[in-house]
Each structure stands twice: as structure tokens, then as C-alpha cells.
Amino acid sequence: MDFEIIDLKNFRNHEENIRHIWKDYHLSLGVSLVDIQHLWLVYIITSLETIDKNIEIAERIKNIIKILEQCLMYTNEHFSAEIILIEMLKFKTDHHKKEHHNFLKFVQKELDEFRHMDLTDNRVYFHKVNELHDYLRDWLLGHIAITDRDPILFLRKQSNREVILKEWLEKIKSSNLLKIRKSQKLLYDIIDRDMIYFSDQTNKNVEAGEVSSQNHPFSKQDGHFYIEIDTSIAEHYVQKSKEKNLTLSDYINSLLKKAMDRKYNKDS
Secondary structure (H helix, E strand, O other): OOOOOOOHHHHHHHHHHHHHHHHHOOOOOOOHHHHHHHHHHHHHHHHHHHOOOOOOHHHHHHHHHHHHHHHHHHHHHHHHHHHHHHHHHOOOHHHHHHHHHHHHHHHHHHHHHHHOOOOOOHHHHHHHHHHHHHHHHHHHHHHHHHHHHHHHHHHHOOOOHHHHHHHHHHHHHHOOOOOOOHHHHHHHHHHOOOEEEEEOOOOOOOOOOOOOOOOOOOEEEOOEEEEEOOHHHHHHHHHHHHHOOOOHHHHHHHHHHHHHHHHHHHHO
16 A cells, blocks of 8 residues: 555545545635645545455555554644644634644554554454544544634635735745645545546557547646546536446546547548
8 A cells, every 4th residue: 555656546446435525525625735635634544445355354454554654644744734824823723733632642542553453353353443434534524624624714714815825835845844745636636626537548649639529638747648627527427437337537538548549540
């Protein structure tokens, strides 16, 4: 399990779940950096649900430990950056810090317990996994949707909000907390900005083309083709993929392949 990159093929397994949590619970707060970081937390936590249940429990525990280590490391970075903004706004700082502290304490406790878990007791494993999943999901929804939303709404009401955000970015940059990986930006583009990424499975150098009757252009970036679409078009693709019993990515790939076949048949 590698959090430095997003394997688009494996990502399809829980893209719909991430999209459901992010969109249906209205977790986007409208500040790009905060949303990128929050969405990555959603990705980390939902990774628990995609651990292969056919592998040995010892291997599953190794994956859970990796997830918890990533969660602990990343939340430390994100919380530090977030608290700088909360302190600048002077908005319920102590309450925010307390929630962060309790979360980090819980994750560290779970990490220690999974590292020393009795691998022969399946009942303990399944109990702990269910407990962990429920806590992380509940905390994620409650903290982002409620605790984090309030100060952002307060920020939006400030006449000098752009100045505050600029000063905040400078502060976290000087504190070496402005860390956005390519994988985090890619996830944000796919889920929040409704950009559809897909691998070039044909090994052909395509520079332009069409993926549907809407005639949306696509281009290549970082080894992947992408297309940006508005919400109504995104819903259209989702609906069509469900009708054909395909994942969204597989459906888009099929459209792309047809478009490229038409292009190359025409050129030849």
C-alpha cells in the first residue's frame, strides 16, 4: 500500500465510496488547500475498506499499520497548518486543539495495539477493525463537516479574507507545512473538480480527440489523459456507467478507446 502515488487501476475500487462521502456529506469547504488535505484524509481512512479480505490476517494487519502510520503522519502535518489559520482567526482555538489532540491520541493507541496484536485471535482482529473504522469515519464526518466548517464560514465573512489567506499560506510555507504531493492534487482533481483521469491503454501518442457526443477535448498530463467536465456532465457519465454495470473509469476508457479507434481509422 503506497500513499505516495495513486494507482488509478486500484483506485477505481473505492472511487465511488470516496465520491459519495465527499459530495453527499458536503465536505468541501471552498478553500483549495484545506480541501486537498481533507480529501486526502478521506482517501486514507476509506483505504481500510479496500484491504483484500482474501489475504492472511497478518498481511491485513500490516496494511492497517501502514494506513494508521500514514494517518498519524499526515494529520500531524494538516493539523499544524490548520491550527495556524484557526489562531489567526481567533475562532474557538482551544476546542479545535482538543479535538485534534483526542484524534491523534486515539490513532496512536490503535497503532500500538495493532503492532502488538495476537495474530492467532481472529475475534480480536475483527472487533478492532470494526471499532477503528467506525471511529475514523464518524470523526472524519463530524470534524470536517462541523468543527472545520464554522471557522471557514467565519473567514468568508471577513472583508480582508484574501489577505488572511495569503498571510496564512506564507506562514505555513515558512514553517515547511505547505506540502502537496502530486497524488493529493490528482485525487482533488478527480473528486472535487470532477476531472476524469484515465491511463493510455493503447500505447498510442494521442494529442487530441473526443470521448463523447458532447465533444469534450482531452489532453495528456503526467502520463495520463484527463478531461474536465461540469457537474451535470459528470452525473451523465456516472448514470451511463451504472446502466452498463461498469465503473466510471472503465466506462470513460471505453469511450476513449472508441474515439481513438475512429481517429486512427480515419487517419489510416
